[in-house]
Amino acid sequence: MKKVGIALLGLGTVGGGTYRILEKNHEMIKKSEGIDLEVRCVLEKNLDRCRELGVDESIVSTDIDRVVNDPEIKIVAEFFGGIEPARSFLIKCLLAGKSIVTANKEMFAKHWHELEEAARKGKAGLYFEASCVGGVPIIRTLTESMQGNNIQSIKGIINGTTNYILSKMSDTGADYAETLKEAQDLGYAEFNPSADVDGFDATYKLSILSSLAFRKKVPLDIIYREGISKVTAEDINYGKEFGLTLKLLGIAKQHEDGRIEARVHPVFIPNDEPLATVKGSFNAVHIVGDAVGDIMLYGRGAGDLPTGSAIVSDIVYAAGQKSHKLSCFKNNGLHIPNREFVRDFESEYYIRMTVKEEAGVLSDVTGVFGRSNVSLRSVIQKGDVDNNGNVTVIFETHVTTESSMEKALKKIAKLDCVLEVNSIIRIEK
Amino acid sequence: MKKVGIALLGLGTVGGGTYRILEKNHEMIKKSEGIDLEVRCVLEKNLDRCRELGVDESIVSTDIDRVVNDPEIKIVAEFFGGIEPARSFLIKCLLAGKSIVTANKEMFAKHWHELEEAARKGKAGLYFEASCVGGVPIIRTLTESMQGNNIQSIKGIINGTTNYILSKMSDTGADYAETLKEAQDLGYAEFNPSADVDGFDATYKLSILSSLAFRKKVPLDIIYREGISKVTAEDINYGKEFGLTLKLLGIAKQHEDGRIEARVHPVFIPNDEPLATVKGSFNAVHIVGDAVGDIMLYGRGAGDLPTGSAIVSDIVYAAGQKSHKLSCFKNNGLHIPNREFVRDFESEYYIRMTVKEEAGVLSDVTGVFGRSNVSLRSVIQKGDVDNNGNVTVIFETHVTTESSMEKALKKIAKLDCVLEVNSIIRIEK
Numbered sequence: 096m097k098k099v100g101i102a103l104l105g106l107g108t109v110g111g112g113t114y115r116i117l118e119k120n121h122e123m124i125k126k127s128e129g130i131d132l133e134v135r136c137v138l139e140k141n142l143d144r145c146r147e148l149g150v151d152e153s154i155v156s157t158d159i160d161r162v163v164n165d166p167e168i169k170i171v172a173e174f175f176g177g178i179e180p181a182r183s184f185l186i187k188c189l190l191a192g193k194s195i196v197t198a199n200k201e202m203f204a205k206h207w208h209e210l211e212e213a214a215r216k217g218k219a220g221l222y223f224e225a226s227c228v229g230g231v232p233i234i235r236t237l238t239e240s241m242q243g244n245n246i247q248s249i250k251g252i253i254n255g256t257t258n259y260i261l262s263k264m265s266d267t268g269a270d271y272a273e274t275l276k277e278a279q280d281l282g283y284a285e286f287n288p289s290a291d292v293d294g295f296d297a298t299y300k301l302s303i304l305s306s307l308a309f310r311k312k313v314p315l316d317i318i319y320r321e322g323i324s325k326v327t328a329e330d331i332n333y334g335k336e337f338g339l340t341l342k343l344l345g346i347a348k349q350h351e352d353g354r355i356e357a358r359v360h361p362v363f364i365p366n367d368e369p370l371a372t373v374k375g376s377f378n379a380v381h382i383v384g385d386a387v388g389d390i391m392l393y394g395r396g397a398g399d400l401p402t403g404s405a406i407v408s409d410i411v412y413a414a415g416q417k418s419h420k421l422s423c424f425k426n427n428g429l430h431i432p433n434r435e436f437v438r439d440f441e442s443e444y445y446i447r448m449t450v451k452e453e454a455g456v457l458s459d460v461t462g463v464f465g466r467s468n469v470s471l472r473s474v475i476q477k478g479d480v481d482n483n484g485n486v487t488v489i490f491e492t493h494v495t496t497e498s499s500m501e502k503a504l505k506k507i508a509k510l511d512c513v514l515e516v517n518s519i520i521r522i523e524k
Numbered sequence: 525m526k527k528v529g530i531a532l533l534g535l536g537t538v539g540g541g542t543y544r545i546l547e548k549n550h551e552m553i554k555k556s557e558g559i560d561l562e563v564r565c566v567l568e569k570n571l572d573r574c575r576e577l578g579v580d581e582s583i584v585s586t587d588i589d590r591v592v593n594d595p596e597i598k599i600v601a602e603f604f605g606g607i608e609p610a611r612s613f614l615i616k617c618l619l620a621g622k623s624i625v626t627a628n629k630e631m632f633a634k635h636w637h638e639l640e641e642a643a644r645k646g647k648a649g650l651y652f653e654a655s656c657v658g659g660v661p662i663i664r665t666l667t668e669s670m671q672g673n674n675i676q677s678i679k680g681i682i683n684g685t686t687n688y689i690l691s692k693m694s695d696t697g698a699d700y701a702e703t704l705k706e707a708q709d710l711g712y713a714e715f716n717p718s719a720d721v722d723g724f725d726a727t728y729k730l731s732i733l734s735s736l737a738f739r740k741k742v743p744l745d746i747i748y749r750e751g752i753s754k755v756t757a758e759d760i761n762y763g764k765e766f767g768l769t770l771k772l773l774g775i776a777k778q779h780e781d782g783r784i785e786a787r788v789h790p791v792f793i794p795n796d797e798p799l800a801t802v803k804g805s806f807n808a809v810h811i812v813g814d815a816v817g818d819i820m821l822y823g824r825g826a827g828d829l830p831t832g833s834a835i836v837s838d839i840v841y842a843a844g845q846k847s848h849k850l851s852c853f854k855n856n857g858l859h860i861p862n863r864e865f866v867r868d869f870e871s872e873y874y875i876r877m878t879v880k881e882e883a884g885v886l887s888d889v890t891g892v893f894g895r896s897n898v899s900l901r902s903v904i905q906k907g908d909v910d911n912n913g914n915v916t917v918i919f920e921t922h923v924t925t926e927s928s929m930e931k932a933l934k935k936i937a938k939l940d941c942v943l944e945v946n947s948i949i950r951i952e953k
Contacts (some may be wrong), residue, residue: 116673118831119674123674124671124672127739128671230813230819232665235664235665235668236664239837240661241552241661242840243549243555243832243833243835243837244549277635310552369801372798384833385549385832386545386829386832387823387830387833388829388830390659391821392820393821394816394818394820400816401815404672406672410670411672415849417847419845441535464933491618517851
């Protein structure tokens with residue numbers, strides 16, 4: 096029986112979940128995988144937490160060198176989160192020949208090239224299934240199941256907090272602030288929710304997933320990012336009338352010429368798309384490959400045991416490898432020429448405006464759209480004229496570029512008859 | 525650059541799709557995987573087909589020994605289907621140390637232990653991602669992504685033909701015979717449709733998937749099997765009224781005591797279950813693990829390129845392994861004691877009967893159910909009394925065992941007031 100020593104850096108939510116799975120299913124893993132996983136060191140300051148989980152105090156430490164210097168430790172699982180000290184610790188471990196397993200998407204999205212370099216030098220492996228979409232095997236699918244595919248697109252609900260908030264807003268009709276507060280009270284959103292609601296977390300994941308899908312590093316700074324804090328109950332309801340569901344999606348596409356576009360923003364999708372049916376804190380990723388066609392993976396994107404499941408799967412996987420496969424990216428994510436990416440991407444749009452109810456208004460607005468090369472699919476007046484003589488109008492456009500839309504909206508905002516452009520939401524079909 | 529020789533046994537639909545992918549994406553695979561895949565031999569009698577695909581005639585043969593005796597061929601992909609000559613050829617290849625890749629679910633479900641034995645002797649690998657659910661990475665998910673999970677259940681739409689027929693019947697209201705005929709004309713069903721519509725194909729796949737999930741061989745003969753040929757448009761429509769969708773599912777569960785139940789049959793599921801939204805020829809598998817919770821994988825379950833995608837992924841995967849992992853089943857699927865399996869499984873039921881419209885009928889029927897320990901959720905009379913004074917009644921039960929239901933129905937069929945028990949369909953929630 097192959098015995099493999101492990102270190103766990105941190106015993107927070109996911110670290111604790113991982114420890115629990117390793118304890119509970121230790122014998123099963125031994126029998127079915129032929130590997131005896133032994134936790135030899137846990138780096139954790141909080142001794143109460145260690146006791147709560149039943150960790151033997153003799154293996155608890157706060158000194159990374161105890162991990163680095165133990166030759167029996169072959170795999171290091173990191174649960175600190177954030178950049179430091181995770182980054183320095185892991186580079187030390189990799190250089191010492193220890194493979195790392197992590198859920199740390201931010202560090203991976205920002206420092207992948209450094210970690211790879213250290214892994215190459217140390218002949219160690221880098222495993223990060225848990226960094227994206229919890230226990231759903233999206234990384235392994237991209238790296239070990241789609242090798243024969245030229246991947247065309249990847250679209251996903253890759254942040255559970257925002258999906259919970261948007262699903263709830265849609266179900267209850269409540270507004271954003273109220274729903275966020277409720278999500279915070281229930282523990283679905285952080286006290287400081289910015290990483291989730293402003294789209295940072297989804298951007299980290301999209302950078303990782305699209306880099307693997309397109310086999311070159313897609314750096315964070317080329318990903319367009321827009322969060323959900325401006326989403327209104329009103330637009331969600333109007334969307335319903337049009338058969339559309341609002342989701343925060345990560346979208347990445349490879350164009351025919353090899354250029355890549357990547358973006359994270361709220362977007363309306365048709366109700367009958369599989370992604371539209373993904374509710375609450377569930378996540379899902381839809382991939383299109385030239386051979387396999389459409390596939391979708393669905394599951395819990397967070398939580399101690401689901402994410403711990405991905406960590407344990409990486410540990411077992413890493414333990415079974417005789418040598419470790421690293422990425423074959425054509426770039427390292429640094430100094431990438433702009434021409435490799437599409438920033439002026441195309442989309443359909445939903446636009447809600449408040450305009451004066453008077454003759455010629457629609458003709459003025461639609462005229463500007465036309466002259467800016469934005470073709471309209473529909474124009475619908477919603478509700479009655481308000482006390483000030485104003486009315487809500489919703490425009491749906493055909494596919495147009497970001498730049499054409501921006502140009503049109505700048506001009507429209509200057510029209511006397513337009514009081515406000517209330518909402519601009521992309522539609523993805 | 526590592527060069528790996530391949531042989532393709534057969535160039536039918538999936539063999540041809542595989543060849544196309546290997547040709548089209550050869551350079552991409554070389555760059556991103558660092559492996560140069562070379563097709564060195566194709567076993568195919570039909571030379572027209574070889575020409576159509578642009579296969580160089582110098583590598584076409586009909587002699588398996590050319591494959592066995594070529595030391596450069598490391599991986600053999602089989603597309604013959606059926607048991608022989610696939611089985612004998614593959615055993616020869618395995619004993620010669622060549623790994624095999626196959627989509628042949630029937631052979632795998634029936635002869636897995638023999639293939640494993642040969643693979644062990646030859647130190648070769650067995651790869652069969654393509655045998656279940658086409659390009660959807662369900663095998664890799666079970667073997668390489670859920671190692672930390674005690675899997676509780678696996679439920680899936682694992683046959684595209686029957687899902688196409690049932691989806692179509694639901695959409696159009698047409699009956700089974702007419703819809704099958706249409707599916708045959710469109711190429712979605714075979715001229716002899718029995719393997720699909722009688723559930724054999726799904727049973728092969730469920731045997732493979734549940735064996736991997738529960739880490740012991742689940743042989744074909746313990747899987748309960750019932751096809752879709754008795755399904756009526758009437759029941760599909762009544763199901764709709766109750767918020768239920770009819771699907772042919774493969775269901776396998778591990779009970780608390782370790783016993784396993786496995787079955788393939790038509791079943792009503794609630795409309796809002798993710799599996800209910802899987803339409804047409806798409807497939808999906810829903811797995812529940814003790815760590816990961818619910819996950820679902822979705823995609824095309826058949827077709828030249830989707831299944832070819834799985835074959836190519838297995839080829840690349842096999843080519844990258846220094847040694848091959850085989851199953852660690854606790855049994856070989858032979859001589860398994862009955863006590864390891866649950867045959868008298870539990871389910872809810874939908875039952876449609878034609879009864880005489882007269883006083884006391886419902887009391888007679890419900891009385892028999894009650895005395896047989898079958899508890900009813902609802903009893904609803906449907907439509908008007910017909911010319912013969914008969915009426916349709918639909919019963920929905922709570923969870924009960926197969927044996928209780930059988931006992932009850934035997935007695936009910938003998939009641940004078942019951943003209944016919946028209947349909948018995950399980951409900952899975």
